[in-house]
Amino acid sequence: MTEGMKCVKCGKTAKPSKLRFQGQPIEGWKCKCGESYFDPAQAQRILLLNMIKKEAFRVKIGKVRSNLIVRIPKKIADALELKNGEEVTLKVDGQEITIHTG
Numbered sequence: 628m629t630e631g632m633k634c635v636k637c638g639k640t641a642k643p644s645k646l647r648f649q650g651q652p653i654e655g656w657k658c659k660c661g662e663s664y665f666d667p668a669q670a671q672r673i674l675l676l677n678m679i680k681k682e683a684f685r686v687k688i689g690k691v692r693s694n695l696i697v698r699i700p701k702k703i704a705d706a707l708e709l710k711n712g713e714e715v716t717l718k719v720d721g722q723e724i725t726i727h728t729g
């Protein structure tokens with residue numbers, strides 16, 4: 628994200644810039660003419676996050692050796708960029724379990 632990119636609107640060079648897309652911070656390029664371009668991979672992730680925001684996912688509890696496991700649906704894993712082996716934090720509040728990433 629260090630190089631400029633050619634603005635398709637005016638032909639000048641759009642400079643790397645921190646922008647906002649659907650209320651989220653995103654990297655991209657901004658041109659002096661006012662046109663801005665979002666990093667496509669980041670934009671797609673934000674769209675995915677907004678899409679699944681209100682969704683409830685029903686998953687089944689499985690078992691590996693003596694531990695119970697919960698599978699994270701691919702949509703969620705993609706949106707949050709979760710990887711195999713990554714650590715997350717579980718919190719329990721009554722009957723509710725929340726998972727914190729990062």
Ligand SMILES: [Zn+2]
Nearest residue numbers: 634637658660
């Ligand atoms: Zn321009």
